[in-house]
Amino acid sequence: MTQYLMSVHGSEEEYAKVPEDQWPVMFEAVDRFNKQLEADGVWVFGGGLEGAETATVVDASGDAPVFADGPYLETKEHIGGFWIIEVPDLDAALKYAAAGSKACQGKVEVRPFQAEPPTE
Template sequence: MPNYFLAVNHDENGAAEMAEMTMEQMQPIFEAVDAFNTELQEQGAWVFAGGLQTHDATTVVDNTGDAAVVTDGPFSESKEYLGGFWIIEAADLDAALEWAKLGSKACQGKVEVRPFQAEG
């Protein structure tokens, strides 16, 4: 069965709003994401998932030249950044999109769906 990357994207406005939320306000989102994770696991679609630190915790390594260059921060300017992800198994893109709809609802954010490259 194919694997799909479900990316939870954030932007600066959303990050600022989330930073102002209390734990009491965040709790329903945490619970909804936990329920979504449980459903993925129970349905056999779960492979792996994780939340990421904010984009300012990024370190970029470029070893394409004569020497490796290590820099702090994101490589490029972007309106959105990756905040977390799920790796799932789904029968096809349509099934992955259905999971993404549920994930988006749970985390209250946009979810990008990207298929993995076929093996072999």
């Protein structure tokens, strides 16, 4: 089985277009989706993130760490939340991502985790 990261991407502009009365509907849909992942036995972890303006970037590649207000990338879209699932293959992950995208009314990127290196 492979673990996949399904990350929800969106922009402040996109979120601002969602009518206020739709937010509870969307949260309920995401909650149902989360419960389905758990019932299907594929749930590993998931959560929503605070806004990108709360990020701190840490760069310790030099002599001393440097801390800067985030986000790391200057972009309109940011990750708003994510799920980690464990499924047999990409096709299964894409089916769950489509359901997650529908629930959160946004784009979902799917990426597999790297395989663990063999132990000796």
